[in-house]
Amino acid sequence: MRWDIVYNNLDYLLWGSYPNGPLGGIAASIMLAVLGIFGAFWLGLGFGLMRLSKRRLLRVVSMIYVEVVRGTPLLMVIFWFYFLGPVVFDYNLPEFHSALMAFIVFTGAYVAEIVRAGVIALPKGQMEAARCSGLTRGQAMRYVILPQALRNMIPSFVNQFVSLTKDTSLAYIIGVNELTKAATQINNREVVAPAEIFLAIAVLYFLICWVLTAFSRRMERHLARYQARGR
Amino acid sequence: MGYQFNWSLVLTGEYRDWLLDGFVLTLKISGIAGICALALGTLVAVMRLSRVKPLEWLSLAFTEFFRNTPLLVQIFFWYFGSEAFLPKAVNQWLYKQDFEFAAGTIALTVYSSAFIAEELRSGIFSIPKNQLEASRATGLNFFQAYRFVILPQAFRIVIPPLISQMLNLLKNSSLVMTIGVMELTYQARQVESFTFHGFEAFTVATMLYLAVSLAVSFSITMYNKHFLHQLRY
Numbered sequence: 001m002r003w004d005i006v007y008n009n010l011d012y013l014l015w016g017s018y019p020n021g022p023l024g025g026i027a028a029s030i031m032l033a034v035l036g037i038f039g040a041f042w043l044g045l046g047f048g049l050m051r052l053s054k055r056r057l058l059r060v061v062s063m064i065y066v067e068v069v070r071g072t073p074l075l076m077v078i079f080w081f082y083f084l085g086p087v088v089f090d091y092n093l094p095e096f097h098s099a100l101m102a103f104i105v106f107t108g109a110y111v112a113e114i115v116r117a118g119v120i121a122l123p124k125g126q127m128e129a130a131r132c133s134g135l136t137r138g139q140a141m142r143y144v145i146l147p148q149a150l151r152n153m154i155p156s157f158v159n160q161f162v163s164l165t166k167d168t169s170l171a172y173i174i175g176v177n178e179l180t181k182a183a184t185q186i187n188n189r190e191v192v193a194p195a196e197i198f199l200a201i202a203v204l205y206f207l208i209c210w211v212l213t214a215f216s217r218r219m220e221r222h223l224a225r226y227q228a229r230g231r
Numbered sequence: 232m233g234y235q236f237n238w239s240l241v242l243t244g245e246y247r248d249w250l251l252d253g254f255v256l257t258l259k260i261s262g263i264a265g266i267c268a269l270a271l272g273t274l275v276a277v278m279r280l281s282r283v284k285p286l287e288w289l290s291l292a293f294t295e296f297f298r299n300t301p302l303l304v305q306i307f308f309w310y311f312g313s314e315a316f317l318p319k320a321v322n323q324w325l326y327k328q329d330f331e332f333a334a335g336t337i338a339l340t341v342y343s344s345a346f347i348a349e350e351l352r353s354g355i356f357s358i359p360k361n362q363l364e365a366s367r368a369t370g371l372n373f374f375q376a377y378r379f380v381i382l383p384q385a386f387r388i389v390i391p392p393l394i395s396q397m398l399n400l401l402k403n404s405s406l407v408m409t410i411g412v413m414e415l416t417y418q419a420r421q422v423e424s425f426t427f428h429g430f431e432a433f434t435v436a437t438m439l440y441l442a443v444s445l446a447v448s449f450s451i452t453m454y455n456k457h458f459l460h461q462l463r464y
Contacts, residue, residue, distance in 0.1 A: 001315070071444030073402035075416055076437050083429045087234050162299070169301035173409060180303055187311065195312030202300040202308060209299035 002193040006200040009186045013201060016177055024177035026204050032100060032178060033165040039104035040164070041157070044111025049141070051116045062112065069109035074167055078102040082174045099171035107164050114160065118153040119145060152223055158216035162209045169205070179204065234430065241431040246422045250432065253418030254439050260332065260414060261401045264339035268400065269393075271340060272347030277377060279352055290348070297345035303406050305342055310334040310410045335407035343400045350396060354389035355381060391451045398444050405440075415439060 006013075016024020023031070050062035069077065081102040086092050093101075122145060130140035172180040183201045187194050240246055278290040297305070313334065314322055325333055358381055366376040408417035419436035423429035 067445065068441060071398075071402075071441040071448070072437055073405035073416065073440060075405040075408070076433065076440065079416075079420070079429075079433055080437075083423060084433060087430065166299070166301040169303040170406070172303065180301070180307075183304075184307070193315075195308065195315035198304055198308040198312050202296075202304050205301055205304060206296060206299045210295060213299060 001196060002190075003196055005186070005190050005193045006196050009190075009197075012186065013179065013182050013204065016182060022177055025182045026179045026201075026208075028096075028176070029165065029168045029178040029180075029205075030208070032096070032103065032168045032171060032176070033161060035100055036103035036107060036164050036168070037157070037161045039100070040107035040111050040160075043104060043108030045115055047108060047112035048115025048119070051112060052119055054137075066109045066112050069106055070113075074102070074106050075170055075173065077106045078170055078174060081105075095171070095174050095176045099168075099174060099176050103164060103167065103171075106167075107160060110160055111157070114153050114156045115149070118149040118156070121152065122149055152227060155216040155220040155223065158212055158219070162212050162216075165209055165212075166205060236431065237428055238431055240426060240428050241422060241435050246426065246432070249418045249422055250415065250435055250439075253413060253415035253436075256412065257401070257404055257414040257416075258443075260336055260339065260407065260412065261397070261404045264336050264343060264404070265397050265400055267336070267340040268343035268347055271344035272351060273382075275344060275348035276351035276355065279348065280355060294345045294348050297342055298349070302338065302342050302403055303409065306335060306338040306406055306410060309338045309341075331407070331411045335404075335410060335412045339400060339404060339407065342403070343396060346396050346399070347393065350389050350392045351385065354385040354392075357388055358384050391455055394447060394451050398447055401443060402440065 012025060014025050015027040016022060018024070018027070047062045047065055050058040051066070053059055053062075078099060082095065082098040085098060085101075126144055126148065127140055130144040131137065135143065168178055169180040171178055172184065175181070179201050183197050187197050190197075241250060275290045275293055278286040279294075281287065310331070313325070317325075362380055362384070363376055366380040367373070371379065404414060405416040408414060408420065411417070413421075415436050419429075419432045422432035426432070
């Protein structure tokens with residue numbers, strides 16, 4: 001076993017060649033995941049609310065988006081943005097941005113389902129009471145339903161963030177500088193220690209994801225105590 | 232937009248055959264990995280509930296580790312790293328087979344089995360405890376109680392989540408293109424780089440994935456409607 005190879009390249013795995021070069025390694029993976037979940041939250045919130053709208057057209061559009069994206073492998077979505085974006089729309093983006101857009105569109109569909117489920121899970125009385133007190137449907141959503149629903153959704157968002165963190169490894173396939181790319185680069189250079197290198201980055205991913213999963217489980221138990229219940 | 236669509240390119244002739252071959256291989260690798268993952272996942276779930284501490288810990292470590300690391304890294308680990316920890320004879324034998332396919336199948340199996348084990352465990356948990364107690368009281372031993380009483384009920388509850396795990400497996404199988412298994416995504420890439428008509432190739436591939444996913448998830452909805460309400464405790 002040649003663990004010294006992992007040890008010697010640890011800084012490259014953690015932040016790439018950062019002060020002297022582009023950010024890479026796990027720092028870039030986390031950045032992709034954080035920016036991705038941020039974008040996906042707003043996209044998912046929009047489509048989730050559209051799915052609950054009274055207008056049939058909005059509901060159908062949102063349903064098509066969610067079903068199509070959830071039925072497609074993430075790798076396919078990444079290829080759509082990376083290979084076909086430039087051809088179809090005449091734009092040219094760096095890999096990082098193509099990957100980020102693919103992550104946002106992909107994760108947005110899952111977030112939309114979380115939002116929809118979170119809003120439906122609230123007791124009906126909340127909406128009825130808010131409407132009775134004179135709020136419009138939009139105001140009731142904005143001031144009564146969403147503040148409660150979004151809080152209950154936090155554990156699901158954390159879980160979604162965990163799977164996005166794992167999914168950022170796919171950005172390697174189109175050449176984004178992140179942890180998996182760093183590992184394959186080191187592997188190509190050193191050749192003799194593939195098992196050690198890939199085990200090491202598996203552990204790095206694991207640490208992040210496992211801490212967040214444990215956190216979301218605790219939070220879930222904690223939040224369950226303070227939920228509005230139907231009678 | 233200076234792009235000329237040429238659908239006949241991917242709907243007839245050689246390139247269509249590439250995509251269809253890829254589709255068949257996708258179904259094949261997902262099918263094999265799915266069956267193996269179901270077996271391994273059941274084993275891991277039962278270990279978790281065995282009340283033998285070391286087995287419980289082993290099962291917990293297994294599910295936590297494999298669920299919280301990216302599939303792509305696991306694929307690379309099995310593909311590049313298997314030489315380091317598998318016995319030489321096994322490796323020699325594997326290299327003579329289709330090694331990419333074998334490594335991809337192993338990675339998909341292990342990854343999916345961790346998720347399947349969790350689904351099964353929560354399914355088994357949802358069976359009231361007195362079912363196990365009652366079956367033990369009638370004289371069945373632990374394994375018989377699981378085999379004839381608990382698992383048959385648990386499987387019925389977990390069928391919908393299990394099927395959606397199988398769909399995840401189908402979608403995840405696209406990752407094995409990175410180690411050179413010539414499945415659907417690989418072939419779509421291939422057509423793209425041969426013809427520069429990526430749009431058509433990726434559309435066909437996406438449609439094939441979508442067709443399977445939508446057909447199956449439609450059947451789950453139907454199953455839920457017709458069968459799940461019969462289960463009441």
